[in-house]
Amino acid sequence: MGAKTNAILNILAAVLLGLFIWWAEENLDGYMIQILNLIAVNIILALSLNLIYGFTGLFSLGHAGFMAIGAYVCSILILAPEQKEMLFILEPAYDWVQSAQAPFFVAVVAGGLAAALFGVLVGIPLLRLGDDYLGMATLGFAEIVRIFAINLPRVTNGALGFKGIPDHANLWWNFGWCLFTLYVIIRLIRSNSGNVFKAIRDDETAAKAMGIDVFRQKLLSFALGAFFAGVGGALLGSLVATIDPKMFTFVLTFNVLMIVVTGGLGSITGSVLAGIAITVLLEWLRFVENPVYFGDWELPGIPGMRMVVFSLALIFMILFRREGFMGKREFSWSWAVGRFFKKAGRHGI
Amino acid sequence: MTWAMFVQHALNGLTLGSLYALIAIGYTMVYGILRLINFAHSEIFMLGAYFVLWGLTLFYLPWFVAIVVAIVVTAAIGILVDRVAYRPLRDAPRISALISAIGVSFFLQNLTIVAFGALPREVYRPAWLENPILMGEVRVLPLTLFVPTLSFLLMLGLVWVVYKTKPGLGMRAISKDIETSYIMGVPVNRIISLTFGIGSALAAASGIMWALRYPQLQPVMGSIPGFKAFIAAVFGGIGSIPGAVVGGIMLGVIEIMAVAFFPDLAGYRDAFAFILLIVILLIKPTGLMGARLEDKV
Numbered sequence: 001m002g003a004k005t006n007a008i009l010n011i012l013a014a015v016l017l018g019l020f021i022w023w024a025e026e027n028l029d030g031y032m033i034q035i036l037n038l039i040a041v042n043i044i045l046a047l048s049l050n051l052i053y054g055f056t057g058l059f060s061l062g063h064a065g066f067m068a069i070g071a072y073v074c075s076i077l078i079l080a081p082e083q084k085e086m087l088f089i090l091e092p093a094y095d096w097v098q099s100a101q102a103p104f105f106v107a108v109v110a111g112g113l114a115a116a117l118f119g120v121l122v123g124i125p126l127l128r129l130g131d132d133y134l135g136m137a138t139l140g141f142a143e144i145v146r147i148f149a150i151n152l153p154r155v156t157n158g159a160l161g162f163k164g165i166p167d168h169a170n171l172w173w174n175f176g177w178c179l180f181t182l183y184v185i186i187r188l189i190r191s192n193s194g195n196v197f198k199a200i201r202d203d204e205t206a207a208k209a210m211g212i213d214v215f216r217q218k219l220l221s222f223a224l225g226a227f228f229a230g231v232g233g234a235l236l237g238s239l240v241a242t243i244d245p246k247m248f249t250f251v252l253t254f255n256v257l258m259i260v261v262t263g264g265l266g267s268i269t270g271s272v273l274a275g276i277a278i279t280v281l282l283e284w285l286r287f288v289e290n291p292v293y294f295g296d297w298e299l300p301g302i303p304g305m306r307m308v309v310f311s312l313a314l315i316f317m318i319l320f321r322r323e324g325f326m327g328k329r330e331f332s333w334s335w336a337v338g339r340f341f342k343k344a345g346r347h348g349i
Numbered sequence: 350m351t352w353a354m355f356v357q358h359a360l361n362g363l364t365l366g367s368l369y370a371l372i373a374i375g376y377t378m379v380y381g382i383l384r385l386i387n388f389a390h391s392e393i394f395m396l397g398a399y400f401v402l403w404g405l406t407l408f409y410l411p412w413f414v415a416i417v418v419a420i421v422v423t424a425a426i427g428i429l430v431d432r433v434a435y436r437p438l439r440d441a442p443r444i445s446a447l448i449s450a451i452g453v454s455f456f457l458q459n460l461t462i463v464a465f466g467a468l469p470r471e472v473y474r475p476a477w478l479e480n481p482i483l484m485g486e487v488r489v490l491p492l493t494l495f496v497p498t499l500s501f502l503l504m505l506g507l508v509w510v511v512y513k514t515k516p517g518l519g520m521r522a523i524s525k526d527i528e529t530s531y532i533m534g535v536p537v538n539r540i541i542s543l544t545f546g547i548g549s550a551l552a553a554a555s556g557i558m559w560a561l562r563y564p565q566l567q568p569v570m571g572s573i574p575g576f577k578a579f580i581a582a583v584f585g586g587i588g589s590i591p592g593a594v595v596g597g598i599m600l601g602v603i604e605i606m607a608v609a610f611f612p613d614l615a616g617y618r619d620a621f622a623f624i625l626l627i628v629i630l631l632i633k634p635t636g637l638m639g640a641r642l643e644d645k646v
Contacts, residue, residue: 059444125631131444132386136579137630140623143576147620250572254455261448304462304568311455318449319437 009333014179021171033171034239035283040174041235043275044181046259047268048228051185053257054265055194056221057201058127059135063229063256065142068149068248069118070111070230071237072156075165076100077107078238087162090153097155104168108177108234115230118145119223127218142253149245161244162237169238177235181228186268188224197221198266251307255282258314264324269331274324278310285309353486358609359602360493364562366601367500371555372578373585373593374507375427375548381524381588382544384443388450389430390552391575392457395568397423397553398560399461402472412475420553427549428542430457436538461568472564496558503554504594507547511590516543524588573619577604580626586636595637600625 024036045063052060077100079087084098092098102110126137149156188194196217199207208214237243259278263270288309290301317324372394379387400422404415434453438446478495481488511517519540522530531537559574560566577600585596600622608615629636 059447126627129630129634132384132447133630133634135444135447136386136583137627140576140580140626144620144623147617147623151616251455254451257448257451302463303467304459307455307459308463311452311459314452315434315449315456318445318452319434322441322445 006333017175017179021175025171035279036171037169037174037239038283039276039279040171040178041169041232041239042256042259042279043178043272044228044235045232045256046263046271046275047181047185048225048232049256050260050263050265050268050271051188051197051228052222052225054260054267054271055189055201056197056218057131057204058218058222059131060138060222060225061135061250061253061257062122062138062142064248064250064252065138065145066115066119066226066229067233067236067252068142068145068243068245069115070108070233071243071248072111072149072162073114073230074107074111074234075162075237075243076155077102077110078104078166078168079162079164080166083164087160087164088154088157090158090160092154093157094154104166104173104238108173108231111234112227112231115233116223116227119226120219123219123222123226127215127222139250139253142248142250146245146248149248156245159245161242161247163242165238165241165243167238167241169235174235174239177231181231182268182272184224185228189268193217193220201266255310258310260324261314262317262324264326264328266328267324267326267330269329270324270326273326282306282310351486354609356487357489358605360487360489362602362605363598364493364496364601365605366598367497368555368559368562368597369574369578369581369601370594370597371500371503371551372575373582373597374504374590375552376579376582377585377587377590377593378520378544378548380582382520382527382541383435383439383446385435385446385450386579387435387548388447389434389453389457390548391571391578392454392461393423393427393430393549393571394552394556394559394575394578395461395566395571396426396457397556398472398566398570399465399568400553401557401560402470402566403465405473416557419557420550423553423556424546424550427545427552431542431545436541458568458571465566465568467568470566472560472566474561474564478561492558492562496562499554499558503551507551507590510547516540520544577622580622580629582636583626583634584629584636586638589636589638592636592638 021036024033028036045067049060049063052058076084076097081098081101084093088098122138122141126134126141129137150159152158189197196207196212199210199212200214200217204214233248255278259274260271262278263272263274285306288301288305289303372390375390375393376387379385379390397419400419401415404410404418405412408415410418430453434449435446438449478491481490482494509517511520519530519535519537520543522533522535523537523540527537555574556571559570578597581596581600582593583596584600585592585594603625604618604621607621608618614621
């Protein structure tokens with residue numbers, strides 16, 4: 001199948017998604033729209049972690065930290081000055097925090113860039129570490145971000161965080177960013193950089209011996225992943241309207257890691273599909289934690305049950321299907337068309 | 350700062366440090382043998398404390414019995430976690446076992462929330478632990494003396510097991526080379542189970558003393574001490590038991606002293622340990638006493 005047909009089919013799919021969003025905005029209730037929004041944000045986050053861990057093999061547990069940076073930067077830029085005056089009750093905000101203003105798109109980009117900057121700053125020292133140490137060190141970084149967020153009340157309003165963040169992040173923005181992330185990462189993975197990343201993942205020593213500047217390439221992947229994690233955090237902040245340091249704990253990283261592992265490390269299609277499935281499941285299982293009423297009789301909710309189910313799912317996944325549902329396979333139009341016309345399809349890239 | 354206050358802070362640091370050291374031993378033993386960061390270890394620590402509470406309030410066990418039962422049950426859970434979640438992944442890439450460990454950690458934490466609720470629970474301390482002892486101008490709680498002493502005895506016992514008994518010889522052999530140990534007839538899986546059992550029992554002891562020292566239980570109480578103990582293990586040199594002890598005690602003393610001398614930085618207390626981790630990994634990843642573990646090509 002030619003590149004031209006592929007491009008046409010891609011544009012067609014994007015148009016269909018647009019039509020679906022247009023339909024959804026008119027016809028679905030707020031709760032369903034919220035789930036769709038979360039799906040888009042989770043796909044962005046999963047793709048960014050998949051780039052760092054799945055494609056480049058850098059086991060990073062610092063996603064919550066990058067998301068926090070993105071969310072705080074974006075929120076400060078889109079909160080109105082009057083809102084900030086009301087919010088900062090512990091201590092008044094610094095002047096530059098008080099007066100910073102930007103339109104939503106610029107604010108999200110700024111959140112992503114700030115996260116990428118921190119990605120470079122922590123990446124330069126940390127990316128020399130081996131896989132499990134890198135995981136612990138980046139987890140430490142995420143915790144440090146959180147502790148600073150609590151202790152810098154003139155920037156972040158301390159433990160109280162921000163409330164009433166303007167809800168600019170609607171379906172168009174979220175899915176727009178989602179498609180952009182998808183486009184950038186697919187292009188990157190199919191380029192020479194993608195091959196270099198995979199080479200580093202599969203055998204770092206061999207990659208080095210082939211003359212690859214391993215450190216530089218790792219840093220590139222890490223910073224780009226941090227950028228999209230920051231974007232995801234920024235969108236999430238605007239979506240849920242409230243952020244505080246408690247939101248950005250390790251659980252947040254755990255959820256993203258679960259999506260990436262379930263979908264398949266090194267499979268973009270896997271991250272997208274698992275992003276949809278796990279977001280829906282996470283929301284659906286909320287019912288387990290809330291009480292259910294049958295007339296007068298109350299079945300009490302079980303707090304904690306949701307994460308019990310999900311942590312078990314992750315353990316089963318890693319024990320019995322380590323490669324995830326998709327492995328390293330990818331969706332392609334020729335495969336889909338082949339399937340459709342019962343021809344033997346080609347797999348993967 | 351008066352001399353008496355300094356001694357008091359030093360003793361408090363020693364208490365906190367020996368609690369870290371007991372947890373750190375579990376991390377370092379498992380890492381030494383399997384090259385696995387046992388992420389669930391902090392939850393084992395938390396379970397030890399919860400089981401004592403359970404024994405006391407549900408089964409009305411006397412203190413001493415409740416503590417022994419809790420330590421045994423916790424050790425059994427540590428072994429079970431290895432059997433179910435880590436053993437099938439021995440031949441898998443190392444990160445797979447780490448992800449499994451993260452899953453187990455969340456599972457145990459949330460199972461505790463399901464079983465006991467997420468709200469903090471009070472622990473009632475025996476009365477004799479409440480009355481401070483006066484030594485000159487230094488006022489100390491009995492626990493401040495009791496915890497380091499007991500920890501020290503436990504560590505002595507551990508050193509005896511590792512360096513003077515046959516299973517201990519097996520542990521040292523496996524940490525040098527697991528494949529050769531198989532060939533030489535070391536019962537590898539049994540020794541690994543024993544390692545998990547000992548590490549978990551020590552973590553449970555630490556958790557119980559922690560609950561007496563800071564008498565409030567929460568399902569998430571293990572995360573921060575667990576992570577700090579891991580940092581202590583890295584600080585001391587991961588894989589080395591004396592290193593874990595020294596690292597744990599130093600981390601505890603430094604933490605208490607830092608807050609005592611710079612009260613303004615109290616809010617950054619937890620960040621301090623993480624910064625220490627990053628600095629150590631960058632400057633001397635083998636820690637104070639660790640042997641070099643090189644990746645083979």
